[in-house]
Amino acid sequence: MKITFFFAALFLLDFFACCHAYLQYPLPDIEDAKFIEDCVRAHNTFRSKVNPPASNMFRMSWDAALAKTAKAWAKKCKFKHNNYLKVPGKVHPTFTPVGENIWTGTATIFSVDAALSDWFNEVSSYDFNTNRCTGMCGHYTQVVWAESYKVGCAVHFCNKVENFPGLIKAAHFVCDYGPAGNYPRKPYEAGRPCSRCSNEKCIDKLCDIPPAEHPRPSCDQYCLSVLILRPLVLVLSAGAVLLIQQGFPHTFFYE
Incomplete structure (x- = not known):
């Protein structure tokens, strides 16, 4: 108990010394x-x-x-x-x-x-x-x-x-x-x-x-992922359409 009180008092003294110094030398x-x-x-x-x-x-x-x-x-x-x-x-x-x-x-x-x-x-x-x-x-x-x-x-x-x-x-x-x-x-x-x-x-x-x-266009990670994945998705989609049309020639796709 005495040790705890001692450190608490030491902390308060240090705290007030810092505050006093700050007020004296702002x-x-x-x-x-x-x-x-x-x-x-x-x-x-x-x-x-x-x-x-x-x-x-x-x-x-x-x-x-x-x-x-x-x-x-x-x-x-x-x-x-x-x-x-x-x-x-x-x-x-x-x-x-x-x-x-x-x-x-x-x-x-x-x-x-x-x-x-x-x-x-x-x-x-x-x-x-x-x-x-x-x-x-x-x-x-x-x-x-x-x-x-x-x-x-x-x-x-x-x-x-x-x-x-x-x-x-x-x-x-x-x-x-x-x-x-x-x-x-x-x-x-x-x-x-x-x-x-x-x-x-x-x-x-x-x-x-x-x-x-100088201000210049920037591209974050999301932007970069879109730029990279978009062409890949388009290629895969086109390939899938070709495969479906070859396997099922009577299938039509509408927009």
């Missing part, structure tokens, strides 16, 4: 409209500012599945990448691998713009001509990776963050990207903005919609 959820708008706007603003200008940079849009993955990982309060980014179907139904950026800082100073600025400012360590870094620049190259056109972000309050000693009461901000960037090549092709877009509109120096996102 952070937006992945369904918060302003948070979504801020994440997409900040990414596209920085993508349109690259120097030299990009000829093939896609305009990013929000992806709810990526945001859910980012939220699940942010809640673990670990300053390391998700272990399953390269596992097919594990973190996203379409994109494999998935790209990821992580920012951790004091919860009182967190803002989407501040986190994105820190990532983008890594450009000072990156040489576009040689495609080399003199320091950390992987966050920057992922933010401006031309083919990454979907983003989903989440921020979570952590009393402490694993692999980030000395920081308490932190905002742990994670953004996931599809398709992933940071392959061994330049993050985009330099040139006149949007000059390498196909049929997309050019908005703020960015190609509005990538080819994979």
